[in-house]
Amino acid sequence: MTDNDYENQRPKKQRRSGDLRENDAAAAERRRRIDAERRQLPAWAARDKLLALLQQHRTLVLVGETGSGKTTQIPQFLLSAKFGRGGSGKGGLANGSAGGTSHGGASNSPGQGGTPDEAGDGDAAAGPGPGSARTAATAAGGRGHGGGHCIAVTQPRRVAAMTVARRVAEEMGTKIGQQVGYAIRFEDVTSPATRIKYMTDGLLLREALVDPLLSRYRVVIIDEAHERTVHTDVLLGLIKGVQARRGDDFRLVVMSATLDAARFVDYFPGAVAALVRGRQFPVQVLYTARPEDNYLDAAINATLQVHQDEPEGDVLVFLTGQDEIDSAERLLKDRLSSLPAAARMAGVGGAAELPGEEGEGGGGAEGEGGAAAAAAAAAAVGRPRELLVLPIYAALPPEQQMKVFEPAPPGTRKAILATNIAETSITIPGVRYVVDTGHVKSRDYNAKLGLESLAVVPVSQAQARQRSGRAGREGPGKAYRLYTESDFSQLAATTPPEITRCNLASVVLQLKAMGIDDVLGFDFMDPPPRTAILRSLELLFALGALDTSGKLTEEVGLRLSRLPVDPMFGRVLLAAAGLGCGVEALAVVAMVSADNVFHTPRQKEAEWRAARIKFLSREGDHLTLLNVFRGFMELPKESNKARTSWCSDNFINIRAMRKAEDIYTQLVRFMGHPSPPGLGLPLATCGDETTPLRRALTAGLFPHAARLQPDGSYRVIATGRQVFLHPTSVLLERKPDCLVFNELMHTSRTYARDATAIEARWLPELAPAFFAAKASAATAGVSAVAAGAAAAR
Numbered sequence: 057m058t059d060n061d062y063e064n065q066r067p068k069k070q071r072r073s074g075d076l077r078e079n080d081a082a083a084a085e086r087r088r089r090i091d092a093e094r095r096q097l098p099a100w101a102a103r104d105k106l107l108a109l110l111q112q113h114r115t116l117v118l119v120g121e122t123g124s125g126k127t128t129q130i131p132q133f134l135l136s137a138k139f140g141r142g143g144s145g146k147g148g149l150a151n152g153s154a155g156g157t158s159h160g161g162a163s164n165s166p167g168q169g170g171t172p173d174e175a176g177d178g179d180a181a182a183g184p185g186p187g188s189a190r191t192a193a194t195a196a197g198g199r200g201h202g203g204g205h206c207i208a209v210t211q212p213r214r215v216a217a218m219t220v221a222r223r224v225a226e227e228m229g230t231k232i233g234q235q236v237g238y239a240i241r242f243e244d245v246t247s248p249a250t251r252i253k254y255m256t257d258g259l260l261l262r263e264a265l266v267d268p269l270l271s272r273y274r275v276v277i278i279d280e281a282h283e284r285t286v287h288t289d290v291l292l293g294l295i296k297g298v299q300a301r302r303g304d305d306f307r308l309v310v311m312s313a314t315l316d317a318a319r320f321v322d323y324f325p326g327a328v329a330a331l332v333r334g335r336q337f338p339v340q341v342l343y344t345a346r347p348e349d350n351y352l353d354a355a356i357n358a359t360l361q362v363h364q365d366e367p368e369g370d371v372l373v374f375l376t377g378q379d380e381i382d383s384a385e386r387l388l389k390d391r392l393s394s395l396p397a398a399a400r401m402a403g404v405g406g407a408a409e410l411p412g413e414e415g416e417g418g419g420g421a422e423g424e425g426g427a428a429a430a431a432a433a434a435a436a437v438g439r440p441r442e443l444l445v446l447p448i449y450a451a452l453p454p455e456q457q458m459k460v461f462e463p464a465p466p467g468t469r470k471a472i473l474a475t476n477i478a479e480t481s482i483t484i485p486g487v488r489y490v491v492d493t494g495h496v497k498s499r500d501y502n503a504k505l506g507l508e509s510l511a512v513v514p515v516s517q518a519q520a521r522q523r524s525g526r527a528g529r530e531g532p533g534k535a536y537r538l539y540t541e542s543d544f545s546q547l548a549a550t551t552p553p554e555i556t557r558c559n560l561a562s563v564v565l566q567l568k569a570m571g572i573d574d575v576l577g578f579d580f581m582d583p584p585p586r587t588a589i590l591r592s593l594e595l596l597f598a599l600g601a602l603d604t605s606g607k608l609t610e611e612v613g614l615r616l617s618r619l620p621v622d623p624m625f626g627r628v629l630l631a632a633a634g635l636g637c638g639v640e641a642l643a644v645v646a647m648v649s650a651d652n653v654f655h656t657p658r659q660k661e662a663e664w665r666a667a668r669i670k671f672l673s674r675e676g677d678h679l680t681l682l683n684v685f686r687g688f689m690e691l692p693k694e695s696n697k698a699r700t701s702w703c704s705d706n707f708i709n710i711r712a713m714r715k716a717e718d719i720y721t722q723l724v725r726f727m728g729h730p731s732p733p734g735l736g737l738p739l740a741t742c743g744d745e746t747t748p749l750r751r752a753l754t755a756g757l758f759p760h761a762a763r764l765q766p767d768g769s770y771r772v773i774a775t776g777r778q779v780f781l782h783p784t785s786v787l788l789e790r791k792p793d794c795l796v797f798n799e800l801m802h803t804s805r806t807y808a809r810d811a812t813a814i815e816a817r818w819l820p821e822l823a824p825a826f827f828a829a830k831a832s833a834a835t836a837g838v839s840a841v842a843a844g845a846a847a848a849r
């Protein structure tokens with residue numbers, strides 16, 4: 057560098073260090089403020105009592121109001137009491153204060169079954185059954201434990217894991233990924249320094265595959281346990297086994313604002329329940345006087361009413377899914393444009409990928425004389441004048457999801473349209489108002505048919521409380537429930553555990569991979585229906601993941617358990633690797649794993665049908681999806697404009713395509729990676745030759761249930777009732793040993809939606825008697841193994 061260069065640099069350097077000092081000062085001030093806020097949280101008053109309870113009990117079931125500080129504070133308390141520091145094999149369990157002064161904030165919760173005495177009952181109740189949970193521990197093969205140094209905090213959802221981790225890192229004044237980190241599927245923001253790790257429950261379950269004793273962790277916190285996701289329930293069963301094996305070296309905390317603590321205390325030997333009393337800010341709950349005919353309209357009205365009448369504060373609206381959110385966004389725009397000038401000034405900011413859309417940037421005030429006065433009036437009463445509509449749902453790319461967490465620009469109110477992704481754990485800065493439609497999309501499973509479906513159903517009371525709890529986190533809030541108080545009282549108290557209403561193939565596969573062979577005997581807190589487990593065993597057998605004695609096969613089962621996709625899709629990928637069409641199979645699996653890519657507006661049916669023709673394949677929907685994927689991938693990646701206009705011309709959902717591309721990229725890495733959990737499989741392409749791909753698809757989806765015939769039809773071979781049909785399938789021929797169809801089910805998603813139609817149409821054809829007579833000896837073997845295992849207990 058010459059002197060001259062140096063001189064040129066100097067002022068910049070000085071400016072930079074000046075900026076840094078200012079930034080440092082601002083950051084320090086912010087931390088001081090956050091620190092003061094933290095100390096006001098109800099959880100703080102309970103700190104010493106909670107730590108003392110955890111010294112004495114291996115399981116703590118903690119109930120505390122939404123916003124009381126469970127998710128953000130408890131892990132920090134544990135860390136400061138040395139629960140999250142390893143090496144000695146004892147850590148805080150021996151050294152931490154064994155009681156301290158109780159501030160009276162926490163109490164053993166009478167009526168919730170939380171006393172140590174009652175926990176003794178739990179011991180007895182759990183006595184004879186935990187054989188399989190112990191098997192889990194044994195499967196660790198004597199792996200060392202005692203070195204656990206980390207605190208894991210599970211969340212049912214990725215967004216919560218990410219955002220809460222960031223908040224806690226900020227509270228602790230560290231960079232995310234250092235002392236505090238998070239891990240979600242395909243994204244690990246942790247380091248060797250990490251002591252508090254927020255993660256999805258599904259990810260901790262995956263970790264248990266390779267480390268069944270969870271030996272990295274001194275404490276596991278299962279947060280939002282009331283949600284009873286399938287992953288949480290399996291984890292609870294596994295952890296029970298881990299506790300038995302690791303003894304005093306391991307602690308479990310189960311937390312929620314809306315939890316039946318007694319159930320958990322009964323389930324875990326020696327558990328104790330505690331209640332954190334009090335909430336930070338009040339939330340006023342308002343009900344409608346009469347039931348609403350159309351909750352979507354009612355939600356729009358309520359949002360606009362809040363925007364027009366209420367002082368500043370963002371609105372969080374709970375809807376059921378992406379389609380509904382898209383409609384709500386459009387309706388809000390339309391309604392805003394028809395409002396009087398004062399309210400109309402609020403342009404509605406479009407979704408982030410539509411820059412320049414009408415309303416963006418809030419130019420509405422320009423040139424409207426009356427509007428300026430109205431704006432002044434709104435400002436005078438502290439009402440924001442613009443409304444910025446932001447969606448958030450699971451299929452939205454993460455960078456767009458994060459937009460809801462950014463503060464609204466001055467003079468603007470955010471209206472966040474969310475699915476239940478925003479229902480628990482998270483704090484969205486600025487939200488003071490919640491609009492609860494009272495509905496949610498929920499999974500259901502028909503074990504008889506092996507079909508999963510999604511249906512819009514009323515929320516439970518616990519969900520309604522969680523939703524209201526998203527207001528009142530930074531100040532007093534209001535929750536508008538779009539149903540009557542009497543309807544609320546009729547709602548189920550809690551949501552039934554997901555494990556009792558979903559396809560269990562993945563779960564069964566993972567348990568088998570952990571060495572738990574007797575899945576029917578696994579110590580579930582709420583055992584799933586027996587038929588559902590049997591159906592999963594049959595499916596896994598049909599996929600080649602289990603042998604006739606119900607054991608995991610090395611070649612298929614073990615590798616499938618490592619693939620982070622549905623076992624049926626995973627089987628396609630394994631088959632494709634052997635058939636030289638891995639690239640195409642990955643594309644198809646990515647497309648069916650993303651949301652529906654086709655946009656089918658009713659008013660433009662002729663147009664979208666015409667646009668669809670160029671992608672259609674006579675060989676089936678999978679090949680059609682492959683054509684769409686190839687078309688998209690041919691566009692220049694860096695040109696957002698080209699991609700957007702191609703999607704819009706072809707009536708294709710760009711968000712779903714981005715998601716598919718993302719899944720594809722991640723799976724390519726995963727499949728090709730030479731060391732576990734990667735599979736090190738070659739990824740060849742079959743080009744325009746489609747036969748290998750069709751073979752691979754058949755192998756994955758219906759290996760023994762159907763065989764592709766030379767003429768392109770499928771033969772359905774009897775394997776119990778494990779048959780997948782499309783509602784438009786046509787029965788070509790009825791032979792003595794099989795039925796011949798032109799087309800079979802192509803994705804789990806489609807059959808999910810059409811489960812009822814399929815049942816009505818095909819069940820008589822697929823009568824149990826027909827299949828019972830033809831059931832293969834091998835499938836019967838799996839059932840016999842399952843039945844034998846059950847009988848042995």
Ligand SMILES: Nc1ncnc2c1ncn2[C@@H]1O[C@H](COP(=O)(O)OP(=O)(O)OP(=O)(O)O)[C@@H](O)[C@H]1O
Nearest residue numbers: 122123124125126127128129223313481483529530
């Ligand atoms: N990202 C954030 N920005 C601003 N404040 C936050 C943030 N995260 C948390 N807080 C503050 O910390 C408080 C406690 O949050 P925390 O998530 O720990 O509560 P909780 O008891 O776990 O609630 P819930 O049961 O709803 O998950 C919130 O009420 C809010 O005041």
